[in-house]
Structures are given as C-alpha cells and as structure tokens.
C-alpha cells in the first residue's frame with residue numbers, strides 16, 4: 001500500500017505524475033504548505049525533514065523526488081520509466097536527477113538570474129536531444145518537466161530561450177498521466193503564477 005503526502009503544484013507533482021504513469025494504487029494525502037501542514041508534529045514524525053513528496057510504502061518512509069521516482073520506476077517496470085539493461089544510462093538518469101535537485105531546484109532560492117543560468121546548463125546538457133537520457137521518456141524527464149512547469153511562470157523564463165527544454169516540456173505536458181495529475185492538483189487547489197516558487 002502506498003500513501004502519498006504531497007502539496008499541489010509543489011515538488012511532489014513529479015511523483016504524482018509517476019504514480020499516474022505507473023498506475024500504482026495509492027492513497028492521496030494533500031497537505032497545504034501555506035497552512036504549514038508539513039511542520040505539524042504528526043507530519044514531522046513521518047518525515048523529520050518536513051517536506052513533500054513523502055511516500056509511505058507498506059509502512060516504510062521514502063522521501064525526496066529522486067528517491068520516490070526511482071522507487072516507482074523500479075517497482076513498476078511495465079511503465080518503462082528507466083532505460084533497461086544499460087547501467088551507464090541508468091547512472092545518467094541519477095546524474096540528471098541529482099543535478100535537477102541540487103543545481104536547478106535550489107537556484108530558485110538565489111533568484112531569477114540563478115534559475116536562468118541553471119536552465120541554460122540544462123539546455124546545454126540536452127544538446128538538442130529529445131529526452132534527457134537515451135531516446136525515450138524516463139523519470140529524469142518528469143523531474144525536469146515539473147521544475148520547468150513551475151519555474152517558467154514564477155521566474156519569467158521567456159519563450160524561445162531554452163528550445164530543447166521547451167520542446168521536451170511540451171511533449172511531457174501532452175502525456176495523459178501529466179494531464180490527469182494537473183487535473184487532480186487543480187481540483188485540490190493551487191494558484192499560478194506565483195512570485196515565490198517552493
């Protein structure tokens with residue numbers, strides 16, 4: 001049994017997309033960042049870091065976007081969210097997700113200039129390829145998609161500045177699992193654009 005602690009529109013959206021991609025059954029627990037639901041004693045007892053996403057797998061707690069995405073890709077291989085039979089390609093997925101968590105997500109706190117620089121690096125890393133790793137969609141594309149989805153309006157990233165990222169973003173946005181996630185999170189409630197990306 002999976003219990004998914006998340007907040008609509010936040011980092012946890014990437015994991016929400018992967019849950020829908022895999023079709024894994026899960027119990028949804030939506031938390032409000034504004035109401036500081038992630039800082040309650042009850043939630044801190046589950047995740048002492050007080051952050052979403054938090055996935056509880058049969059009583060075991062898993063945190064961080066990259067960890068949760070990796071789990072879902074490995075636990076539900078039929079969804080094809082990881083390159084198969086290629087260790088170097090799997091390592092590339094880890095490399096992208098580490099870069100996205102430490103180099104792109106954190107840039108938000110340093111302001112728009114740092115975010116622009118981070119996406120310029122992502123653009124160079126993509127180097128005109130369709131997907132972050134190999135020739136098909138994987139969890140690192142979901143991770144990149146969600147950051148661009150959030151940061152483009154929040155940090156005024158102009159159309160045409162990061163063409164490879166934008167192209168990947170548009171193809172991921174069109175996926176049924178992504179549309180389902182956006183519908184579910186919109187119904188739960190969030191407002192975009194925001195002046196402060198979480």
Ligand SMILES: N[C@@H](CCC(=O)N[C@@H](CS)C(=O)NCC(=O)O)C(=O)O
Pocket residue numbers: 010011012033038039050051052053063064065066101198
């Ligand atoms: N490094 C973490 C970042 C997660 C994160 O920053 N989550 C934010 C929402 S985007 C959060 O839960 N904030 C709640 C809080 O600070 O109280 C990851 O990759 O999962």
